Every structure is written in structure tokens, then in C-alpha cells.
Amino acid sequence: MELSLGLIVVVLLAGFFVGFFSAMFGVGGGVIMVPFMVLVLGITQHTAEGTSLLVIIPTAIAGVLAHRRRGFVSFSHGLLLGGGGAIGACLGASFALRIEEGSLTRGFAAFVIVAGLRIASQGWKLRSPG
Amino acid sequence: MTSATKRSYLIGVGFLGGLLGGLLGVGGGIVMVPLLVFVAGSSQHEAHATSLAAIIPIAVVGAARFGSAGEIDITAAVVLAVGTLVGAPLGARAMAGMSEGTLKILFGALTVVIGALMLWS
Incomplete structure (x- = not known):
């Protein structure tokens, strides 16, 4: 994707909003990012979904670190959820790419x-x- | 709920979150947070923070699957991530400052809107 300076500023601001939203609501933020990339950046649906998942990794890590300082994260629950989640994600991504x-x-x-x-x-x- | 039942339940909730996450390119938190609150008995604040932790492996697996199919735009990802890394700590602080009731109303309203949008598209 080619980015002009103006577009870089727009994408940075969108990222800021997504990060805030993600940490506040405990979600990845893909619900905002995927439509943003498709509608504003003209990225195809599948590439937007893959890119969203990649961005979610550092975003969720930053959110978890901030929440952990305040004692909100249950790592014992998170581990079980994440284990089931990894299997589900593998299946879901295959569905998305095929059907x-x-x-x-x-x-x-x-x-x-x-x-x-x-x-x-x-x-x-x-x-x-x- | 016995601890073995609870463990299976949490794995199942994660599975559903991951399925949605991989399917739509999102984290799956919108499904995991309510299920944590309803059945695991988490507070709203704890559910948000714990969901976020579970999203990390979901996103890693999902991104790897999409990436191996060549479906990632690195430039867009890097610029977006710079923004999210600044926004996330501030969002976490904002959440910590909210009462349980306010956070529930905001999350509930948000999920209704998102659910409606999902039905629409």
C-alpha cells in the first residue's frame, strides 16, 4: 500500500482509537480495523482481516500489561481461554479463507x-x- | 461448577472466541467477555482484561494462517500498530477509572451495535 503523509496521519489516529477501544473493552479492535482498512485504505477483505489479526498481537499485549499492573488479569483463566482460542482461530481462519x-x-x-x-x-x- | 467443569467451559469459550476471531479477523473478545461474565462469574473489569490476554494467542494463530496465504499488508499493520500502542495504555486507564455499572452499560450498548452491524453486512 502507498501512503501519503496525510494518510499516514489518518492511519495513526485510527490506530490510536483502536488501541484505546481494545484495552477499554477487552476486544481486539478488528471490528473497527477491518472496515477501516477496506473502506478507507481500499485493502481487500481477506488482507484486511489478516492485517487486523497481526496488529491485534502488539495491541493486546500492551493492553494486558497495562491491566496487569492494576490486577485485573486472571492468567489462569486466560491460559485456558487462549488454548481453546488458538484451536478455534485455526479453524475460523481456514473457513474465512475458503468458504x-x-x-x-x-x-x-x-x-x-x-x-x-x-x-x-x-x-x-x-x-x-x- | 467444579473446577474441571470450569476448565472445560473456559476452553470452550476460548474456542468460540477463536472461531469468530479467525473467521472475521477480529480478536473474539465480543464473545468471550459476556461468557466470562455470565458463567465464569468474572467482574466486568476482570473479563475485559482476561479476554485481552486470551486474544494474544488467537491473533498469533490467525495472523500466521492469513500470513501464510499472503493476506497481510505490512505497511498498514506497522502504522496502525504505532497508533494502537499509544492508545492501549490510555484505554486501560480509562477502564480502570469506571464503575462496574457504567462499564457494563457501555460494553452492552457497544455489543448490541456491533451485533446489529454484523447482521446487516
């Missing part, structure tokens, strides 16, 4: 919406006691 992933994505989307509503309602109750 249309529409129905699987919709299944995840439905779960995410229901889970989000439930977590928000837990938060709502915590903030309005009684």
Missing part, C-alpha cells in the same frame, strides 16, 4: 445482541440501586 461464512456470522451476531442487552441491564441495575 462463505454468512450463516456462522449471523449466529454470532444474534448471540452478541442478546448478550449485550443482558450485560447492559446488569449495569443498569447496578447504577440504580433499590
Whole structure:
């Protein structure tokens, strides 16, 4: 990809926002990065996904180091999650590179919406006691 | 939940996170965080931080698979990463400063929006 100076500034700012978002919400940030790369940088979908995963490595490490200082990271849980995650990622990436992933994505989307509503309602109750 | 059940559950949650992560080029945290809160009994803050730790191996495996297929743009990755490395410690600090209730509402709202966008596309 050819980058002009102006575009470099835009990508740096996008990266900053992604890093902030990632550490705050415990996610990789690919949800922002992949569409950003496809729509703004004109990178193809698969290359955007691969690039996103590469960027997530240092981003997540930086976030974990910052959270660890405050005692928020459970490494015993993280190890088990990460072990299962590595197997799942291998499978998921193979699917992505080979087939249309529409129905699987919709299944995840439905779960995410229901889970989000439930977590928000837990938060709502915590903030309005009684 | 016995500790053996809990261990299998955590591995299963990681598997789902990894599956989504590898599929969409994301970390999978959006699936792992709620499952950690609902069943593993993690606080919202601990779930976010722990999810992030699990994302590291997911991203390593995913990036290796995509990379071996030649599907990585190194220039874009380097410039993005410079930005994320500055943003991540600040995001972690912002999270630490939030109450459990506020963090839950923000995360919940965010996941509903992301889920809707996933359905849309």
C-alpha cells in the first residue's frame, strides 16, 4: 500500500482509537480495523482481516500489561481461554479463507445482541440501586 | 461448577472466541467477555482484561494462517500498530477509572451495535 503523509496521519489516529477501544473493552479492535482498512485504505477483505489479526498481537499485549499492573488479569483463566482460542482461530481462519461464512456470522451476531442487552441491564441495575 | 467443569467451559469459550476471531479477523473478545461474565462469574473489569490476554494467542494463530496465504499488508499493520500502542495504555486507564455499572452499560450498548452491524453486512 502507498501512503501519503496525510494518510499516514489518518492511519495513526485510527490506530490510536483502536488501541484505546481494545484495552477499554477487552476486544481486539478488528471490528473497527477491518472496515477501516477496506473502506478507507481500499485493502481487500481477506488482507484486511489478516492485517487486523497481526496488529491485534502488539495491541493486546500492551493492553494486558497495562491491566496487569492494576490486577485485573486472571492468567489462569486466560491460559485456558487462549488454548481453546488458538484451536478455534485455526479453524475460523481456514473457513474465512475458503468458504462463505454468512450463516456462522449471523449466529454470532444474534448471540452478541442478546448478550449485550443482558450485560447492559446488569449495569443498569447496578447504577440504580433499590 | 467444579473446577474441571470450569476448565472445560473456559476452553470452550476460548474456542468460540477463536472461531469468530479467525473467521472475521477480529480478536473474539465480543464473545468471550459476556461468557466470562455470565458463567465464569468474572467482574466486568476482570473479563475485559482476561479476554485481552486470551486474544494474544488467537491473533498469533490467525495472523500466521492469513500470513501464510499472503493476506497481510505490512505497511498498514506497522502504522496502525504505532497508533494502537499509544492508545492501549490510555484505554486501560480509562477502564480502570469506571464503575462496574457504567462499564457494563457501555460494553452492552457497544455489543448490541456491533451485533446489529454484523447482521446487516
